[in-house]
Amino acid sequence: MLFAQDKKNPTRNQRAKTVLALAAAAVAMTLSGCASYKPAPKSFQEATIQPYRLDSGDRLRVSVFEQPSLSNTYTVDQAGYIAFPLIGQITARGQTMPTLEGAIAAKLKQGYLRDPDVTIEMDRYRPVFVMGEVGRPGQYSYVPGMTAQNAIAIAGGFTSRGNQRDVDVTRKINGEVITGRTTISSQVLAGDTVYVRERLF
Structure with a gap:
């Protein structure tokens, strides 16, 4: 309706375009916020094939x-x-x-x-922690070869709002705590925290 009045009321048309631009910017900001975690660095995969390093709770x-x-x-x-x-x-x-x-x-x-x-x-082994959109968030026993999907299943599976495509994993590597985004089929290590985000749609 607003665009049908372009010739009669250019000010109203401009205002409509501004509203649409702001709405698009808001969506873009939401999407970028959800992507604030970077993909898992190379060191994530390397850590799964390195000799096991002991830590508190083992x-x-x-x-x-x-x-x-x-x-x-x-x-x-x-x-x-x-x-x-x-x-x-x-x-x-x-x-x-x-x-x-x-x-x-x-x-x-x-x-x-x-x-x-x-x-x-x-x-x-020290436990893994599964948080976010899962049925029973908490800490769970770790077994070698466990994947993020295995850990989520033990924690009651995804909620109806859970993003089932990828997860955020927080891991200590060489004394540094790092968070990266990875697929649910990726291997997790003892002491990891797996976080299931809420899906956008």
């Missing part, structure tokens, strides 16, 4: 050959340490299991055991 099964009093399960605490008999606090955060084996053996060799043989196995 529970380890540590065995010292012929030393039943030292063989037990130990949990990496919030500060990133495990409290081990005889040698006290030892740094676990950021270590692989083989390097932690060597560190414990080296400490035990300093006046406690002549030739300690230490092996470490994972007893329980």
